[in-house]
Amino acid sequence: MEKLTLIKVGGKIVEEPDTLQQLLRDFSSIDGYKVLVHGGGRSATKIASQLGIESQMVNGRRITDAEMLKVVTMVYGGLVNKNIVAGLQALQVNALGLTGADMNIMRSYKRPVKDVDYGFVGDVKEVNADVLASLIKQGIVPVLAPLTHDKQGHMLNTNADTIAGEAAKALAKYFDVTLMFCFEKKGVLLNEQDDESVIPEIDRVSFQKYVDEGIIQGGMIPKLENAFQAIDAGVKQVIITQASEIHKNTGTRVH
Amino acid sequence: MEKLTLIKVGGKIVEEPDTLQQLLRDFSSIDGYKVLVHGGGRSATKIASQLGIESQMVNGRRITDAEMLKVVTMVYGGLVNKNIVAGLQALQVNALGLTGADMNIMRSYKRPVKDVDYGFVGDVKEVNADVLASLIKQGIVPVLAPLTHDKQGHMLNTNADTIAGEAAKALAKYFDVTLMFCFEKKGVLLNEQDDESVIPEIDRVSFQKYVDEGIIQGGMIPKLENAFQAIDAGVKQVIITQASEIHKNTGTRVH
Structure with missing residues (x-):
């Protein structure tokens, strides 16, 4: 199968013009099929606040x-998405901005109310992977x-990590998928005080060992559990890295 | 050639939930290939004002x-566009929301400053009609x-009538295009006081006669001149009608 790189970048990187430009240049230099998934929470919070x-x-x-x-439909689907698309087009990347509604590529159901009513938040139900794969094979970069x-007329807010994970899993039928999560640090660290102490590779056995030893803890545990779930669903590898390193062979490789 | 209906609706219709729902139902009942072009000026003005x-x-x-x-990137590209797309998907129409940046379908240049500096307003330079036509033939409704x-990284604001006209002209190479402009009235009126006095057909000769007689005047003159320009560029017919009549064979046919 051909290779596909699916990169998820958080809001901070894509919301500031300088870091966005650098990211788009790095992204454009990645060879082969690719997909970009973005956040935008900071802009959403800022604009919501301006709107009271x-x-x-x-x-x-x-x-x-x-x-x-x-607000999120405007900010994620309009402002952030279209600025990325226009920026990539300037770099000769044939970008196409999509929400799950477009061509019905990602359908969700409104999260049921349990302890918390999250409101119009969608949990992914179905990814239209053949449509996505067909676009990608035509040279389009979603x-x-x-x-x-x-699919009943309502947009729903869905976490960008979830979008990336679900898209990667669904595309694994068609491509040899590398899923890359960008993070503030260069990867999973052996020593939180040392930004250079990146663990180059983690598999289930070493993951358990690091958790038992207290080296991997807190929010990194569910992140890695999600990564292993993607691997179980057919994704070739998950890389946890820094946005500025996406075009380099660095970060932590989860496999 | 196969038929294509390209409908332009203004902001008012698509910005109010009730009229939007009716429009989407009427649009979904139109047979054959179709494209929807929307405005959103009222929402843009409202949100801009809320943002000061x-x-x-x-x-x-x-x-x-x-x-x-x-604001317009958020409102047109996000809020209005995605609500229409989600609404059409619920009606089994395989909608795909697009700006000119997406797949580079419509490139423009920033309007040169003459008497007025319009700012980030784009005049259309090139329509990527083969990409649009290929999507449409796959059953996608742009x-x-x-x-x-x-194409240098900047979004630009472009009038929706212009988008509709340029898209119709470019698609005329691939389809037998009917371009439909929705308007507050049921068509071009013989008597402005009588909403039912719709002129069923106008060609260049009768247009000149109506203008000479003062029956067609004001803002309708440039609208019709644009319609004739589209006809000259290969569009089969231009229909000026009311949004609630798009699925009926009514309005003023310009040919």
Whole structure:
């Protein structure tokens, strides 16, 4: 199978003109088939606040009421997505901005209310991978915003890490997928105080060992559990790296 | 050649949930290949005002400074476009929201400053009609936002009537194109006081006669001149009608 690199970058990188330009240059230099998934939470929070809408977060996730859904639809689907697409087109990358509603590529259902009512937040139900794969094979580079739809007329807010993971898993039927998560650090660190102490490779056995020894802890545990889940679903490798390193062979390789 | 219907609807219709739903139902009932082009000026003005940005219009066109460009990119490319796409998907129409930057389908150059500095407004330079036609023939229904790009990394604000006209002209190489402009009235009226006095057909000869007689005047003259320009460029017919009539064989047919 042919190789595909699917890169997820967080909001911070894509929301500041300088870091965005560098990211787009690095992304454009990656060979072969590729997909970019972006966040945009900081801009959403900022614009919501300017509109007098308060951002409420629970467990790091945004509560999305009707007014906040309008904001994220504007900011993720419009402002952030189209600036990335225009920037990539200038670099001769044939980008196409997509939400899950476009060509029904990612359908979700509104998250059921349990302890928390997250509002208009979608959990992914189905990825239309053959449509995505066909675009990619035509030389198009999808730029995915963190928005899905319920196929009943409503947009839904969906976490960008989830979009990246679900797209990678679905595309694994068609490509040899490398899923790359960009992170503030250069990778998973042996020593949190030493930014250069990147663990080059982690498999399930070493993961368990690092967790037992307390080297891997906190938010990195669910991140790596998600990575192993993607591997189980057919993704070739997951790389945890820094946005500025996406075009280099660095970071932590999870396999 | 196969038929294609390209419909341009203004902001008012697509910005109110009830009229939007009716429009989408009517649009979905149109047979054959189709494209929807939308505006969104009212929402842009409203959101700009909530953000403390004043809307300045000259000759009915929006002055688009850097802050206003962000607003229209959000509102046209995100909010309005994605709500239409999600609404059409719910009606089993395989909609794909696009700006001119996506797959480089519509490139423009920033309007040169003469008497007025319109700011980040783009005049269309090139339509990538083969890409659009290929999507359409795959059963995809493009939903075009009134935004283009300069292929140098910048989004530009472009009038929705212009987007519709340029797309129709470019697609005329591939399809037998009907270009439909939705309007507040049921068509071009013989008597402005009588909403039912629709002129069913206008050609160049009768147009000149109506203008000479003062029956057609004001803003309808440039609208019809644009329609004849589209006909000259190969568009089969231009229909001026009301949004609620798009699925009926009514309105004024310009040919």
